[in-house]
Amino acid sequence: MTNQELSRKFTIEASLDSIDDLAVKVSNEISGFMGSETGFRVGLIITELCTNIVKHGYKREAGKQIDVSIKTGDGNIEITIEDSSFFFNPLTIEDVDLSNVDSLQHGGMGIYIVRRLAKKLNYQRLNGKNILTIIL
Amino acid sequence: MVITFELRVIEDKYAVIKTPLKTRITGDSSAEFKKWYESKNLTSYDAVIIDAANIAFIDSMGIASFISLYKKVVPDNKEFIVCSLSKELEALFKLLRLDRLFNIQYPGVDEAIKKIKAN
Numbered sequence: 001m002t003n004q005e006l007s008r009k010f011t012i013e014a015s016l017d018s019i020d021d022l023a024v025k026v027s028n029e030i031s032g033f034m035g036s037e038t039g040f041r042v043g044l045i046i047t048e049l050c051t052n053i054v055k056h057g058y059k060r061e062a063g064k065q066i067d068v069s070i071k072t073g074d075g076n077i078e079i080t081i082e083d084s085s086f087f088f089n090p091l092t093i094e095d096v097d098l099s100n101v102d103s104l105q106h107g108g109m110g111i112y113i114v115r116r117l118a119k120k121l122n123y124q125r126l127n128g129k130n131i132l133t134i135i136l
Numbered sequence: 137m138v139i140t141f142e143l144r145v146i147e148d149k150y151a152v153i154k155t156p157l158k159t160r161i162t163g164d165s166s167a168e169f170k171k172w173y174e175s176k177n178l179t180s181y182d183a184v185i186i187d188a189a190n191i192a193f194i195d196s197m198g199i200a201s202f203i204s205l206y207k208k209v210v211p212d213n214k215e216f217i218v219c220s221l222s223k224e225l226e227a228l229f230k231l232l233r234l235d236r237l238f239n240i241q242y243p244g245v246d247e248a249i250k251k252i253k254a255n
Contacts, residue, residue, distance in 0.1 A: 016163030040224040109196035
């Protein structure tokens, strides 16, 4: 890892295509100076958490937005994801039971992945927004 | 974006699934993959091999579509293999302990088929 710093803010349409476009963009940029494995992890975290917002928060309603910001420094990456859907704390989702193959198909795999990849996760509800901060 | 999946049958026994172009299997493309493989009679082969050489990225929905295919194939005593995984995807599969379900250690289709034949 390097001490190179990056700070980016994005506002995207809450759709699966827009999430994927953003994940590619951020992943490529992070890969450029922190390595492909870190870039892959950042892309995966953004994909999993924003997909949860589209599916469970906004329930695929059109015209909604998600704000994503990325900051790096001192070898850490901080990702903040904000949405205006109803109160939804993804950290309350139970982990999947990896020993049960059926359980893997019924949700929870995404948040399991995020929990394992992140050093720290924080959720707050502020001014009608869900704000999730991920440090890795 | 529409994703193309290809089915190649080797020696009438081994069904090899591959995306001809670099692909990200996420969100709606996972549903496309599921719809695609459900239209194929994959249980009629001795083994189903996903050649992941062109899979650049997969999320939990994509992985769920692989698990769904695994569940369809394995009860018939067929082999289910995912080969040619990038190091990032291999790490993700291991994080989810999918290496206990799928054979993921082969670097390519030839090596996977060779191993099946040796068993």
